[in-house]
Amino acid sequence: MREILDDLDRWREAGKRIALARVVEVEGSGPRDPGAAMAVNEDGEVVGSVSGGCVEGAVVEVAQEVLRGEKGPHRVSFGYSDDDAFAVGLTCGGTIHLYVELFDW
Amino acid sequence: MxxxxxxxxxxxxxxxxxxxxxxxxxxxxxxxxxxxxxxxxxxxxxxxxxxxxxxxxxxxxxxxxxxxxxxxxxxxxxxxxxxxxxxxxxAPPPRMLIFGAVDFTAALVRVAKVLGYHVSVCDARRVFATRNRFPSADEVLNEWPDELLARVGPTLGPRDAVCVLTHDHKFDVPAVTGALATRVGYLGCMGSRRTHAKRVELLRSEGVTEADLGRVMAPIGLDIGSRTPEETAVAICAEIIALRTGRKAPSLRDGDGPIHD
Structure with missing residues (x-):
């Protein structure tokens, strides 16, 4: 999260609503370690990353559901083992578990 | 909020x-x-x-x-x-202490900052160690290596690095002996194989043990044919990473022959 502090500060100061997604667990080969974070604000601006670019698009959608209040704070996973052939996954074969929440704390 | x-x-x-x-x-x-x-x-x-x-x-x-x-x-x-x-x-960022305010230092400061280090440049020679020459360093200190290491040494740990770039035994020897007295994870020394052989002689006469000499990565950096200060800085930082992760990467220390082609 350290690398997005400046952006988070700026958005908070501007009073933006923000959703925060953090990597909490990585199984197998994963590009980023637990603690990697990305944030999405109400204007759709995105900062940070949680993978090598493999799942960021899907994370933005999840974050927007949280921003719209359709979902509360929750865990979401992306991985090779997903049953849905069309699901987004990591090309390196690992699974990452994220925790997504409203950044209101 | x-x-x-x-x-x-x-x-x-x-x-x-x-x-x-x-x-x-x-x-x-x-x-x-x-x-x-x-x-x-x-x-x-x-x-x-x-x-x-x-x-x-x-x-x-x-x-x-x-x-x-x-x-x-x-x-x-x-x-x-x-x-x-x-x-x-x-955790607070890992620290890198660089002894010697030389051309290679400026490049190493930049690469180390990219990797998230808190970087201190230390050189007892006031004319070289100036803020202007190392704008991206977190601090520039005019001190003898042993003085600085006596002060901050106890706080150094396995995530931290000491890089000795002076090429001058008068400064190198107290820097290396001072660093060996700490728990620092990486200790690298710049200089040719000949310079280092002479340095090892001086360190032995100071009472440095063979086990401690084994902690010194010299010549500093991976053997990737670096030429410029920037390439050398990458070779040094890559060696620090490889040592931390225990991955096999060819260090200059473990080869022989000239450092540059």
Whole structure:
């Protein structure tokens, strides 16, 4: 999260609503370690990353559901083992578990 | 907006160790506890027992900076797993001390900053060690290596690095002996194989043991044919990473022949 502090500060100061997604667990080969974070604000601006670019698009959608209040704070996973052939996954074969929440704390 | 983030933000920016625990499953999801060294925990995970054990676990991780999920019972019981807590530790950045304010130093400062180090440049020669020459360093110090190491040495640990770039035995020897007295994870010395052979002789006469000499990476850096100061800085930082992760990468120290083609 350290690398997005400046952006988070700026958005908070501007009073933006923000959703925060953090990597909490990585199984197998994963590009980023637990603690990697990305944030999405109400204007759709995105900062940070949680993978090598493999799942960021899907994370933005999840974050927007949280921003719209359709979902509360929750865990979401992306991985090779997903049953849905069309699901987004990591090309390196690992699974990452994220925790997504409203950044209101 | 509440008060946890401002406290966390202040701790991270001031380099004070902090850990943020977030309950992510099995209770009030999203509840948080912020743990800092030398301050009472802030926040609430929903049960005093859980707060207590998580604070203890988080404190243990503060220095190491380990981040991950831990499981507990609803009241903080061990060997139960209904509750999942994500503990994210924000350790202060690792330190790099660079001895010798030479051309290679400026490049090494830049690469080390990219990698997140807190970088100090130290040279007893006032004309070389100026803020202007190393704008991106966190500090530029006019001190003898042994003086600086006597002061900050006890705080150095396995994540930190000491790079000796002076090429001058008068400064190199106290820098190396001073660094060997610390727990620093990486100690590299610049100079040709011939320079280093002479340095080893001087270090032995100072009473440095063979085991300690084994900690010195010299000539400094990986053997990737670096030529420019920037390429050399990459070779040095890559060697630091390889040593930390225990991966096999060809260090200049372990080869022979000239450093440059």
């Amino acid at each position: 509440s008060r946890l983030y401002p406290l966390l933000n202040e701790a991270i920016r001031s380099g004070e160790p902090a850990a943020l625990a977030t309950l992510i499953e099995g209770g009030p999801v999203g509840s948080k506890l912020l743990v800092r060294s030398g301050a009472d925990p802030e926040g609430d995970l929903g049960h005093p027992g859980l707060n207590r054990v998580v604070a203890r676990a988080a404190r243990a991780e503060l220095e190491q900076g380990l981040t991950g999920i831990r499981h507990y019972g609803p009241e903080g019981q061990a060997r139960q797993d209904e509750v999942a807590v994500f503990i994210e530790a924000f």
